[in-house]
Amino acid sequence: MQQNIVKYEYLDKTLTIYQLKAFAMKTNFICPKCRGYLNVDNKVIFTVKKKGWSGGIVKLSPELGDYAITHHPSFKFDDGDHFEFHCPICNYDLTLDGADKLAKVILHEEDGKEYFVVFSKIKGERCTYKISEKQVEESYGDHAGRNMDLLSATFFR
Numbered sequence: 001m002q003q004n005i006v007k008y009e010y011l012d013k014t015l016t017i018y019q020l021k022a023f024a025m026k027t028n029f030i031c032p033k034c035r036g037y038l039n040v041d042n043k044v045i046f047t048v049k050k051k052g053w054s055g056g057i058v059k060l061s062p063e064l065g066d067y068a069i070t071h072h073p074s075f076k077f078d079d080g081d082h083f084e085f086h087c088p089i090c091n092y093d094l095t096l097d098g099a100d101k102l103a104k105v106i107l108h109e110e111d112g113k114e115y116f117v118v119f120s121k122i123k124g125e126r127c128t129y130k131i132s133e134k135q136v137e138e139s140y141g142d143h144a145g146r147n148m149d150l151l152s153a154t155f156f157r
């Protein structure tokens with residue numbers, strides 16, 4: 001915990017030790033293009049668009065495998081809808097090269113290690129992958145089996 005205390009000295013001193021622990025344990029989600037932070041207040045923020053809809057902002061859970069999504073009540077999302085996910089900072093299209101239905105962001109863990117997190121852009125398709133340089137380290141969701149070949153072909157050629 002000593003390391004956490006050191007970090008604390010650079011932050012707002014009104015943080016309690018409890019809040020500090022929560023902060024220090026956090027992982028960050030980062031845009032692969034601009035390296036801006038996509039996580040705010042324990043949610044991961046994206047702008048999304050789909051055909052015939054100019055788009056909006058959604059908040060996803062930072063817990064891999066938690067498919068809770070928050071958005072404006074006027075948004076109508078149906079299972080099977082194919083969304084485009086963009087970085088809300090630089091507007092970069094987060095589509096994974098070679099896999100149109102998947103999106104990719106960087107996961108920066110507290111120990112400094114970085115991974116890619118890949119998830120489906122299709123509403124209702126529950127699959128999330130944590131990927132290192134070498135392999136799919138972890139996979140989540142009922143449909144995680146669907147894209148393993150695609151991921152191998154994309155990441156580990």
Ligand SMILES: [Zn+2]
Pocket residue numbers: 031032033034035036087088089090091092
């Ligand atoms: Zn960006």
